[in-house]
Amino acid sequence: MVLNVVSEVDEVLNIFQVKEKKHESFITRAVASLYYQLRILFEYRMAIAIDIIDITISVLIYYFVSFLISKQALSSLGYSPDYLAFAVLGISLSRYLWSSISRLAHKLSHEISEGTLESLVVADVDNLKSWLVGQIMYGFSWSSFWFVGAIIIGMILGAGISTNLLAWFQAIFVLLLTIVVHSGIGVIAAGMYIKHKELETMLFFLSVAMEFLGGVLYPISLLYNIAPLYYISLSLPFTHGLELFRRTLMDELPLLHPKMIFHMVFLIAFLPLVYLGFKVFNKYLEIAKKEGILAAY
Amino acid sequence: MRVEEVLEVIGSKESSSVSPWDKVIIAMIRRAKIRFNYKIWIVFDFANTFFMVLTYFLLAFIVKPESISQAGYGQSYFTFALIGIAVSHYVTASLRSLSITLRFEQFHGTLESVLSTPTSFIIIFLGDVLYYFLYSTAFLVLIIGIGLALNAALVINLETMLTLSILVILLVLANLPIGIISAAMVLRFKQGDPIGWLITWINNLLSGVFFPVLLLPTQLRFVSLLLPLTFSLDAIRYSLIWGANLLHSRIIRDILYMVIYIVVGYPISIKIFSIAYDSVRKRGELSAY
Amino acid sequence: MDYVIVSEDLTKIFKSKKKEVVAVDHISLKIKRGEFFGLLGPNGAGKTTYTKMLVTLLIPDEGEAWIDGFSILKEPVEVRKRVGWMMGETGGRALYWRLSGYDNLMFFARLQNVPKDVAKRRINAMIKFLGLEKDIHKLVMNYSTGMRVKLMLIRALIHNPDILILDEPTLGLDVESARNVRMLLRELVDRAKKTILFTSHNMQEVEMLCDRMAVINRGKIIFLGTPRELREKVANMKVVEIRLVEDKGVLEDIIKKLEQLPVVNGILSKEVSERNIVIRVLVTDYFTAIPEITSTLREYNIESVQRMLPTLEEAFLKLAGTEPRV
Ligand SMILES: Nc1ncnc2c1ncn2[C@@H]1O[C@H](COP(=O)(O)OP(=O)(O)OP(=O)(O)O)[C@@H](O)[C@H]1O
Ligand SMILES: [Mg+2]
DSSP states (O other), X not given: OOOOHHHHHHHHXXXXXXXXXXXXXXXXXXXXXXXXXXXXXXXXXXHHHHHHHHHHHHHHHHHHHTTTBOHHHHHHTTSOSOHHHHHHHHHHHXXXXXXXXXXXXXXXXXXXXXXXXXXXXXXXXXXXXXXXXXXXXXXXXXXXXXXXXXXXXHHHTTOOOOOOHXXXXXXXXXXXXXXXXXXXXXXXXXXXXXXXXXXXXXXXXXXXXXXXXXXXXXXXXXXXXXHHHHHHHHTOHHHHHHHHHHIIIIIOOOTTSHHHHHHHHHHHHTTHHHHHHHHHHHHHHHHHHHHTOTTOO | OOHHHHHHHHHOOOOOOOOHHHXXXXXXXXXXXXXXXXXXXXXXXXXXXXXXXXXHHHHGGGBOHXXXXXXXXXXXXXXXXXXXXXXXXXXXXXXXXXXXXXHHHHHHTHHHHHHTSSSOHHHHHHHHHHHHHHHHHHHHHHHHHHHHHTTOOOOOSHHHHHHHHHHHHHHHHHHHHHHHHHHHHXXXXXXXXXXXXXXXXXXXXXXXXXXOGGGSOHHHHHHHTTOHHHHHHHHHHHHHHHOOOTTSHHHHHHHHHHHHHHHHHHHHHHHHHHHHHHHHHHHTOSSOO | OOEEEEEEEEEEEEEOSXXXXXXXXXXXXXXXXXXXXXXXXXXTSSHHHHHHHHTTSSXXXXXXXXXXXXXXXXXXXXXXXXXXXXXXXXXXXTSOTTSBHHHHHXXXXXXXXXXXXXXXXXXXXXXXXXXXXXXXXXXXGGSOHHHHHHHHHHHHHTTOOSEEEEESTTTTOOHHHHHHHHHHHHHHHHTTOOEEEEEESOHHHHHHHOSEEEEEETTEEEEEEOHHHHHHXXXXXXXXXXEEOOOGGGHHHHHHHHHHOTTEEEEEEEEEOSSOEEEEEEESOHHHHHHHHHHHTTXXXXXXXXXXXXXXXXXXXXXXXXXXXX
């Protein structure tokens, strides 16, 4: 009896034949990646609701903690005595730290274990770059949501945050600079992560540590009490970004003010990291492709 | 190996069985092994807590001591916050983790495997609770250790340690009903863990983890009286800051509140859980992706 | 007669917002002690749903079943003690991926009340037989699908149950492993006097192993008997496949012409792709049918007219038309 096997195979192959797509630009694909992520996000309206409450509760906690804080102590350390503003600006900026540093590696590890990364890379390398940028943009939007939410709620509760338009332009400039610098670190980390899987744990630790050392919730001069930590803190770009950001929105100091210029120079010195980041990432990607470890578990 | 030999080994008649207590331990060990295979979350949890302790250590330098002493908790904000962090870890670990774990098992189909055995759900649940209890206790010890190294004003002696152990057991028992209800919801609705989130928020804001409840406006302070954690925290602070034992009137009051939660909480939460469980068994969603 | 698996009008309806699926539709079955019983059915027939109800993981909407005399509704714990259950379909999802194979087996053995030393001996014997020794201490997340299926089979056997309910136990195994597993199962019935109910959509497997079998389709039993009886029914199905290089516009005409032929007993299926038409028909006999069809359709562009084996689905369709002999 003859079984017509060949035609069945053809049929199966037909299903898998994908039509030629017209070439899309790098930017289009990055935006598509962002859009896709956002759509997933909005499908989880619950997640948004949870985040809004999460923001509110966090800010409320520091609202009450601010009653405990001695105003004299805060101003003797050179800040305006408004702890609520101090804390709100700290936590709103710290969200970007997580999203720019460890989120990428974390996402990458997810895609690798799901086996989706390999198909991304196989298609073509540009795809992966769009994916990377899309992911960074997505992390950025998510943190911005937190950022805006925390500041609005903080202001409703009476935090002394500047409403001067110029100060805000400067703040956003500082914010962007901080994000760009840290994304550079994040891309390097993600690249190394492709080969050294054990790094993910380290990265988690690192972003938590940086958040602490940057002085999100307390003035960093208090770190003098644990002197070595103080110097580590000063060597981190985040510390300086946060300092600039706070001084801008609490004291409305201009960037060229003597108190600001040092932090500014320090932050800019980290900018080449971004270029380095993509270099390192590409190098590790090459290694990974040679060793075939993109879909390793 | 030949089939005959295999059959012989499988068919060996054995009548002894495994005691429920042994099963609780076995379930606990399996949870521990699984959790330790996700090193990243343990590192994260550890780092988070460690830096949180350091943060409040530093913050304490700029806190007015009066605001703590007015509430009756001594002079040190650091000590106050330290106990808050350690105690609330129990609640998050045993409550949130329980529902997350359950959802995870439902998602991966292991829940079905476990329930196809004659061992009751409660025993497995107890094993998980026991794991999270021990895990949080390790955290408590660690946090207290860090605290002492940073000169926290804690009274550590045999009496306060015994008091602490009993209070911590009561703390978990009093908060568990909420955990059971949130696990029931997760099992049934499969999405997120709204009750777990809600309770974590309310606890963090209203039960006096980071600041004395006295600071809250009156209406909110009333809500805090509905939370078992408020009383657990109060009792544990009293004991560790003033060296009070179980016979201290304030601690007796707190224990009474916790006992009320236990007496009222269990019948309600177990009922809700069994309704959810039956409903899920009807809908065929014991494993649901 | 000593029946160990009995179900009466067992029914399960899944309701969702949009539709209702009758996954199991009043199934009544009686399986004898020591019987090797196969449940054959296409995807979505209701096999898994039926077996899950028997092992008390799913509460039926109607009907009742008894395992070794214990009611699945009233005495679920007694039922679970007596049954070994596995579900192969999900590729071993029902195991802890972050535990080793050994830890998994040990854990489930203890939940099944097997003492530690006994469990150890049984695990060792079975991993040797199924060739898992080498990997047993690796994490299950690093196993292949086949290895996981074997692990689940061991898990089902670990407490030496008298009754085994196995949902597609050989799915995902390579040829040799599948042969080993089949041999083990057959011997478990022959020598250890176990009762096995197993599901499959592989007719050959059922034929090879089972004493008795049922065919299930859309939640209903449409055949009950021995594999030989089923084979006889299906063997006299004569199927012819006609392939034409034609546009779909002419399909209606062709069907009409085919239906008028006395040798054609019915149209089984028709498929249209861009420039191809494929029609499968049931015929009374090949010798007259093939030339007659060819000459009837001579004005069309015929690619081939061939005799074919009936697919399982076609066999089911035919069976569904006959009265189930329950
Ligand atoms: N939990 C559920 N909720 C809703 N519908 C379900 C559920 N489980 C199964 N079904 C539906 O019930 C029907 C029978 O499914 P079942 O899994 O029992 O089939 P099966 O014979 O085991 O198929 P397969 O060969 O694919 O394993 C299907 O239509 C399926 O979509
Ligand atoms: Mg199935």
